[in-house]
Amino acid sequence: MRQTHMKRRDFLKCAGAVATLPLSTVELAFADTDKNFTFAYISDSHIQHIQGNKFVHNWDRGLIRAVAETNLLYPRPDFVVFGGDLAQLGKKEELDHGAEMLSKLDYDMYCVLGEHDYYLDLGKYWSKLYGRHYYSWNHKGVHFITLNSILTYDKWTYERWPSAEQRMNEMAGLDNPNGSPFMVGEKQRAWLKNDLEKVSKDTPVVLFSHSPIQKIYKGWNFWTEDAEDIQAILEPYKNVTVIYGHVHQVQYNQIGNISFHAVMATAWPWPYPQSYAQAESHLPKLTIPMNRADPFHERDATGWQLINLKSGRIAMDYNLYNNTNRTVRYNPEIGKPEDSFYQAASRQIAPQEHY
Amino acid sequence: MSKQNLKLVVGILLVGLVAGMQAQSNTVGSQIEFTSVAKMNAAQPSASVPLGLPAITYPKDNPQTPEKVALGELLFNEKRFSTTKEVSCSTCHLPEKAFTDSPLEVSEGIDKLTGTRNAPTVLNSVFATTFFWDGRSPSLEDQALHPFVNPVEMGLKDHQPILDIVRSNPDYRKRFKAVFGKSGNAITMNEVTKAIAAFERTIISGNSPFDRWYYGGEEDALTKVQKRGFNLFVNEGRCVSCHVIEQTQAIFTDNLFHNIGVGINDIQKDVPKLAGEFLQADATASEVDIKVLTDKRTSELGRFAISRNFDGLGAFRTPTLRNIAVTAPYMHDGSLETLKEVVEHYNNGGVTNEGDPVNDFLSGGIRPLNLSEAQIDDLVAFMESLTSPEFTQAVKSK
Numbered sequence: 001m002r003q004t005h006m007k008r009r010d011f012l013k014c015a016g017a018v019a020t021l022p023l024s025t026v027e028l029a030f031a032d033t034d035k036n037f038t039f040a041y042i043s044d045s046h047i048q049h050i051q052g053n054k055f056v057h058n059w060d061r062g063l064i065r066a067v068a069e070t071n072l073l074y075p076r077p078d079f080v081v082f083g084g085d086l087a088q089l090g091k092k093e094e095l096d097h098g099a100e101m102l103s104k105l106d107y108d109m110y111c112v113l114g115e116h117d118y119y120l121d122l123g124k125y126w127s128k129l130y131g132r133h134y135y136s137w138n139h140k141g142v143h144f145i146t147l148n149s150i151l152t153y154d155k156w157t158y159e160r161w162p163s164a165e166q167r168m169n170e171m172a173g174l175d176n177p178n179g180s181p182f183m184v185g186e187k188q189r190a191w192l193k194n195d196l197e198k199v200s201k202d203t204p205v206v207l208f209s210h211s212p213i214q215k216i217y218k219g220w221n222f223w224t225e226d227a228e229d230i231q232a233i234l235e236p237y238k239n240v241t242v243i244y245g246h247v248h249q250v251q252y253n254q255i256g257n258i259s260f261h262a263v264m265a266t267a268w269p270w271p272y273p274q275s276y277a278q279a280e281s282h283l284p285k286l287t288i289p290m291n292r293a294d295p296f297h298e299r300d301a302t303g304w305q306l307i308n309l310k311s312g313r314i315a316m317d318y319n320l321y322n323n324t325n326r327t328v329r330y331n332p333e334i335g336k337p338e339d340s341f342y343q344a345a346s347r348q349i350a351p352q353e354h355y
Numbered sequence: 356m357s358k359q360n361l362k363l364v365v366g367i368l369l370v371g372l373v374a375g376m377q378a379q380s381n382t383v384g385s386q387i388e389f390t391s392v393a394k395m396n397a398a399q400p401s402a403s404v405p406l407g408l409p410a411i412t413y414p415k416d417n418p419q420t421p422e423k424v425a426l427g428e429l430l431f432n433e434k435r436f437s438t439t440k441e442v443s444c445s446t447c448h449l450p451e452k453a454f455t456d457s458p459l460e461v462s463e464g465i466d467k468l469t470g471t472r473n474a475p476t477v478l479n480s481v482f483a484t485t486f487f488w489d490g491r492s493p494s495l496e497d498q499a500l501h502p503f504v505n506p507v508e509m510g511l512k513d514h515q516p517i518l519d520i521v522r523s524n525p526d527y528r529k530r531f532k533a534v535f536g537k538s539g540n541a542i543t544m545n546e547v548t549k550a551i552a553a554f555e556r557t558i559i560s561g562n563s564p565f566d567r568w569y570y571g572g573e574e575d576a577l578t579k580v581q582k583r584g585f586n587l588f589v590n591e592g593r594c595v596s597c598h599v600i601e602q603t604q605a606i607f608t609d610n611l612f613h614n615i616g617v618g619i620n621d622i623q624k625d626v627p628k629l630a631g632e633f634l635q636a637d638a639t640a641s642e643v644d645i646k647v648l649t650d651k652r653t654s655e656l657g658r659f660a661i662s663r664n665f666d667g668l669g670a671f672r673t674p675t676l677r678n679i680a681v682t683a684p685y686m687h688d689g690s691l692e693t694l695k696e697v698v699e700h701y702n703n704g705g706v707t708n709e710g711d712p713v714n715d716f717l718s719g720g721i722r723p724l725n726l727s728e729a730q731i732d733d734l735v736a737f738m739e740s741l742t743s744p745e746f747t748q749a750v751k752s753k
Contacts, residue, residue, distance in 0.1 A: 057704075057722060057723070057724070061713070061717065061722075064715050065715055067715075067717060068626075068716060069625060069665045069668075069716070070717035072391075072626070072627055072630060072631075072633060072665065150409070151475060296593065296596040297718070297719040297720045297722050298719040298720065298722065299718075299719030301718060319665060321719060322666060322718070322719055325664075
């Protein structure tokens with residue numbers, strides 16, 4: 001839910017730090033330039049409580065750095081989105097500690113709910129901090145939607161586990177046969193349909209979810225069970241972008257009218273899973289592997305994003321710590337997003353095979 | 356310069372010249388694994404350089420000749436290239452101090468004016484890929500241009516006074532003619548800096564007790580304590596990730612930039628303002644040079660002032676550790692007096708005084724180490740084994 005930070009600092013008006021981000025490479029706007037704007041995206045911080053006032057140092061540092069760097073952006077982004085998994089095991093201590101770090105952002109913030117925030121108390125404490133689990137708003141001619149995409153079957157959630165802690169732990173694991181696929185669910189799909197009815201088909205729609213609204217790899221829940229149903233609801237709209245966290249890596253894809261973009265975590269990177277062909281036609285094309293993580297540099301292969309909205313299409317600038325920044329943007333010629341630099345075979349970095 | 360010092364330089368220089376004549380690059384760039392014991396790594400060093408150093412490659416457009424190196428040395432020591440006629444390159448890069456100005460925290464130029472940064476050593480700078488603490492210069496040739504015209508270093512308005520001297524002085528005229536085949540207005544700063552750089556490329560040193568042990572297989576070259584320190588250096592201490600040691604050679608730097616929590620903490624609250632102001636000024640290279648050496652607060656932005664990338668905020672070049680025992684104080688601002696304080700800073704996770712806040716932009720490799728007091732002492736002892744024989748005396752006289 002939207003949170004307005006009250007202490008806007010005037011001195012930031014003269015701050016300028018964005019020569020660093022490859023803004024100059026964004027294609028020229030061809031519509032009303034006044035409507036072009038940017039927002040920043042921070043995600044998957046996984047703040048983890050150890051005991052007392054001790055938290056996992058590494059995850060703390062990732063979020064602190066993302067917030068501090070985002071505050072230096074100039075021109076200022078219109079708002080910041082936090083993409084979910086603020087906490088590791090949904091604990092009050094974790095959410096509070098994470099919220100405290102996020103409160104240092106000098107921008108309005110919108111929050112997405114992740115499964116690590118949810119499965120301990122089913123999002124109760126998270127709601128106290130950030131409000132509704134799904135909502136929409138309009139900004140400069142764009143319709144924004146946030147979904148709670150990490151729900152699952154009621155039976156799994158309400159009946160299967162003897163304790164809330166065990167439920168949380170089961171959902172937190174990868175390749176866990178006791179896990180359950182994510183879904184948006186019927187109730188929210190009805191809400192979404194209703195919400196979109198008021199929106200004209202020409203209006204750019206940007207949808208935030210924690211899990212991908214496409215099927216990538218079930219074993220790690222890089223997956224939303226009712227993805228096709230949601231895609232069908234979005235189908236009539238000319239220009240739709242879905243931005244999701246959860247996967248901790250660069251991904252992009254185009255399914256029909258919908259562009260998909262994943263964001264990096266501030267906590268740790270995931271490797272790319274072997275594509276798992278359950279839904280053949282919807283497999284994303286992971287064209288470029290991410291540069292490998294350097295185990296010495298705790299921040300390597302993590303980062304945050306600056307997103308440029310021009311004429312309703314996004315250009316995603318990945319700010320990658322200890323690595324080369326990169327940009328993924330919609331290419332109208334091929335009708336899908338692509339990495340702006342690494343497409344040519346000669347520019348691709350071969351994966352490391354020797355250690 | 357005293358006679359003794361001169362001998363020292365010549366000694367280093369001769370080694371360098373031999374290296375120059377035999378310089379065919381066969382540098383081994385393999386990654387080292389520290390699972391094996393030191394003896395197993397006792398690879399055959401290149402015959403052309405002191406034990407423990409990589410082979411040297413020289414730029415194609417500035418080949419080494421003995422005459423050029425000799426000219427470069429004269430220019431390096433030339434005080435008339437400063438407004439007061441009292442400051443030369445060697446004022447801050449003293450041979451007997453391992454080419455630093457130890458024990459100064461930050462360097463002193465004309466009229467005792469001080470800059471913002473601790474003089475980095477010229478030793479082994481032939482292996483560096485960028486120059487100055489923030490890497491704002493891409494070559495030794497380019498680097499040599501800037502101190503002449505920096506207001507707190509040698510203070511010249513422009514390079515003309517230098518050209519006037521080398522174009523008219525009979526000895527310089529003869530030498531420039533012999534080395535470059537040029538005279539009069541054909542002599543430019545291009546030739547001046549090429550000669551200085553050629554001289555600097557001969558200032559190399561290895562063959563420390565560490566080298567004799569690790570690469571030479573001399574079991575007794577290190578003490579038991581120093582060997583324990585080495586083990587910490589490549590393992591728990593996490594030092595080697597930036598201060599690189601390889602299988603056949605060690606330059607003790609990754610030639611990269613890291614925010615290790617020094618200096619930037621003092622300006623943390625002002626980073627948005629300073630970074631913003633700096634970028635809006637759209638500064639030229641020479642303006643940057645002046646700004647970072649005359650304004651302490653801007654100086655602390657580090658690599659960011661050059662790269663304008665967030666990753667460079669408060670980040671400075673990894674210095675070599677060779678002869679580190681001779682070059683106190685430490686860090687880009689000379690803020691730490693002893694090697695022990697340096698290790699304690701890292702042990703605290705990039706914080707000098709335990710309990711102080713950690714910098715927001717700290718490099719990801721820096722984290723608390725939980726080393727014991729004894730382990731800290733071991734690490735210091737190891738660093739004391741990195742002194743080349745030319746500088747052993749300098750350590751003793753400290």
